[in-house]
Amino acid sequence: MKKLVRFGVSLDHHLLNDFDRLIAGRKYTNRSEALRDLIRDNLVGHEWDEDKETVGTITFVYDHHVRDLTRKLTDIQHRYQSLILSGMHVHLDHDHCLEVLVVKGKGSEIKTVSDELIGTKGVKHGKLTATTTGKGLS
Amino acid sequence: MKKLVRFGVSLDHHLLNDFDRLIAGRKYTNRSEALRDLIRDNLVGHEWDEDKETVGTITFVYDHHVRDLTRKLTDIQHRYQSLILSGMHVHLDHDHCLEVLVVKGKGSEIKTVSDELIGTKGVKHGKLTATTTGKGLS
Amino acid sequence: MKKLVRFGVSLDHHLLNDFDRLIAGRKYTNRSEALRDLIRDNLVGHEWDEDKETVGTITFVYDHHVRDLTRKLTDIQHRYQSLILSGMHVHLDHDHCLEVLVVKGKGSEIKTVSDELIGTKGVKHGKLTATTTGKGLS
Amino acid sequence: MKKLVRFGVSLDHHLLNDFDRLIAGRKYTNRSEALRDLIRDNLVGHEWDEDKETVGTITFVYDHHVRDLTRKLTDIQHRYQSLILSGMHVHLDHDHCLEVLVVKGKGSEIKTVSDELIGTKGVKHGKLTATTTGKGLS
Numbered sequence: 001m002k003k004l005v006r007f008g009v010s011l012d013h014h015l016l017n018d019f020d021r022l023i024a025g026r027k028y029t030n031r032s033e034a035l036r037d038l039i040r041d042n043l044v045g046h047e048w049d050e051d052k053e054t055v056g057t058i059t060f061v062y063d064h065h066v067r068d069l070t071r072k073l074t075d076i077q078h079r080y081q082s083l084i085l086s087g088m089h090v091h092l093d094h095d096h097c098l099e100v101l102v103v104k105g106k107g108s109e110i111k112t113v114s115d116e117l118i119g120t121k122g123v124k125h126g127k128l129t130a131t132t133t134g135k136g137l138s
Numbered sequence: 139m140k141k142l143v144r145f146g147v148s149l150d151h152h153l154l155n156d157f158d159r160l161i162a163g164r165k166y167t168n169r170s171e172a173l174r175d176l177i178r179d180n181l182v183g184h185e186w187d188e189d190k191e192t193v194g195t196i197t198f199v200y201d202h203h204v205r206d207l208t209r210k211l212t213d214i215q216h217r218y219q220s221l222i223l224s225g226m227h228v229h230l231d232h233d234h235c236l237e238v239l240v241v242k243g244k245g246s247e248i249k250t251v252s253d254e255l256i257g258t259k260g261v262k263h264g265k266l267t268a269t270t271t272g273k274g275l276s
Numbered sequence: 277m278k279k280l281v282r283f284g285v286s287l288d289h290h291l292l293n294d295f296d297r298l299i300a301g302r303k304y305t306n307r308s309e310a311l312r313d314l315i316r317d318n319l320v321g322h323e324w325d326e327d328k329e330t331v332g333t334i335t336f337v338y339d340h341h342v343r344d345l346t347r348k349l350t351d352i353q354h355r356y357q358s359l360i361l362s363g364m365h366v367h368l369d370h371d372h373c374l375e376v377l378v379v380k381g382k383g384s385e386i387k388t389v390s391d392e393l394i395g396t397k398g399v400k401h402g403k404l405t406a407t408t409t410g411k412g413l414s
Numbered sequence: 415m416k417k418l419v420r421f422g423v424s425l426d427h428h429l430l431n432d433f434d435r436l437i438a439g440r441k442y443t444n445r446s447e448a449l450r451d452l453i454r455d456n457l458v459g460h461e462w463d464e465d466k467e468t469v470g471t472i473t474f475v476y477d478h479h480v481r482d483l484t485r486k487l488t489d490i491q492h493r494y495q496s497l498i499l500s501g502m503h504v505h506l507d508h509d510h511c512l513e514v515l516v517v518k519g520k521g522s523e524i525k526t527v528s529d530e531l532i533g534t535k536g537v538k539h540g541k542l543t544a545t546t547t548g549k550g551l552s
Binding site: 299301302303304305306309310313316317320331333335336337338339361362363364366368369371372374376378380391392394395397399400401402403405406407408409410411413 | 437440441442443444447448451454455458469471473474475476477499500501502504506507509510512514516518526529530532533535537538539540541543544545546547548549551
């Protein structure tokens with residue numbers, strides 16, 4: 001069950017003003033929510049450092065005209081299919097495809113899949129984004 | 139048309155050995171490909187610094203039981219629908235959803251969409267990943 | 277004058293527990309202090325994005341046996357001496373020197389100095405660290 | 415002894431043009447040097463991931479009027495003096511001091527020193543910068 005705790009934070013009023021202005025620029029309507037986001041982002045980073053089960057997205061852009069590339073990328077995905085939850089394919093223009101995969105596993109396993117896809121010849125750009133299963137980040 | 143240029147790079151042999159070991163660990167089969175990836179990643183960073191038209195993915199995780207959250211997130215996406223190319227929704231567990239959006243526009247516009255989604259109360263974690271249209275990154 | 281403001285933050289108790297464990301591992305003795313640090317770090321990032329007057333440190337490592345390198349690095353520093361507050365030189369081993377410069381100016385100016393030093397042939401590694409004048413970060 | 419190896423890299427001519435323009439903006443006079451820097455920066459990141467002996471700089475800004483703060487920061491430095499090679503102190507203005515320490519040891523040890531200093535109440539901003547002993551980065 002969800003149990004909210006309330007606690008007090010002391011801040012210099014200048015620091016608080018600056019922070020309020022910053023988060024307003026980022027469209028936050030609520031100071032607690034902005035602080036929770038800072039806290040959660042730190043915890044997610046820690047989750048990855050500790051190599052716990054977590055979730056990441058792998059984004060990569062490639063030219064589908066490159067001979068054999070689509071087949072190679074599919075093969076890699078099949079090899080790691082127990083880790084890959086889902087994928088989306090977007091046609092950016094006549095030549096370029098973008099794929100995003102949602103991958104669940106230990107941080108180190110997700111990195112292996114990501115390295116293999118991004119290292120494939122013909123992939124023009126790729127990035128692994130560390131996110132979370134959401135559990136424990138109430 | 140694609141025109142390949144070949145040029146020489148001089149490296150100390152220790153540095154080259156270390157690099158070859160590093161990229162083997164990252165599953166590269168080819169040194170040129172690894173160098174091209176380093177170069178392209180630098181160019182993509184620059185593309186974003188200059189606020190040119192580019193592509194990003196926005197990943198966010200939330201608890202769909204939070205009252206009214208799904209509706210709010212959908213509203214934001216409709217407001218920016220001219221920028222959002224595509225979206226994917228994954229059910230991580232009984233409570234948690236992950237969404238990834240592929241967004242195309244100026245870097246600053248993509249950041250606005252991202253700030254608004256990630257700042258929404260109830261979104262537990264979010265990240266903007268800067269990638270590219272692929273154009274000019276031959 | 278320093279005026280402290282106190283305000284309440286609501287957090288789920290699981291999230292708070294996780295955060296308390298994380299900051300204990302980072303040697304914080306005080307939750308408010310940890311939150312202030314997260315807030316200040318965000319504000320410093322913003323200060324640099326806005327190109328305001330700020331402070332950075334430039335760290336670089338080089339082999340002082342490389343012909344003419346020391347002279348080149350000194351020349352660059354003299355050209356930008358109005359920005360450079362101070363410098364420190366450490367002998368890492370028989371060959372390698374590390375220098376750290378403390379630089380004050382607009383973010384873009386500090387980046388120019390940093391690019392020029394780090395781009396000099398013979399500099400093996402260099403990094404610009406964004407920090408702050410401390411003003412307004414009460 | 416230093417032994418240079420020369421090898422060829424193939425790049426599309428558009429990609430090469432874009433890279434040449436990018437590195438010219440960063441004041442590189444030489445394409446090989448720019449590539450070596452990309453390679454070395456990757457190797458340094460890896461050195462830290464593997465927790466080998468390495469070098470970092472710890473930068474922190476604080477208000478020296480905060481009661482007892484200077485003493486606390488000095489105490490921490492003495493506790494870790496076997497790791498700290500050197501330090502520099504800069505007076506930023508009437509209130510604010512910046513210190514940079516050059517620290518040598520395993521990455522994890524350097525992080526401990528950094529966490530303890532940056533977590534001290536009254537330190538307004540701090541950053542650990544990962545660099546290198548220079549060895550093996552010929």
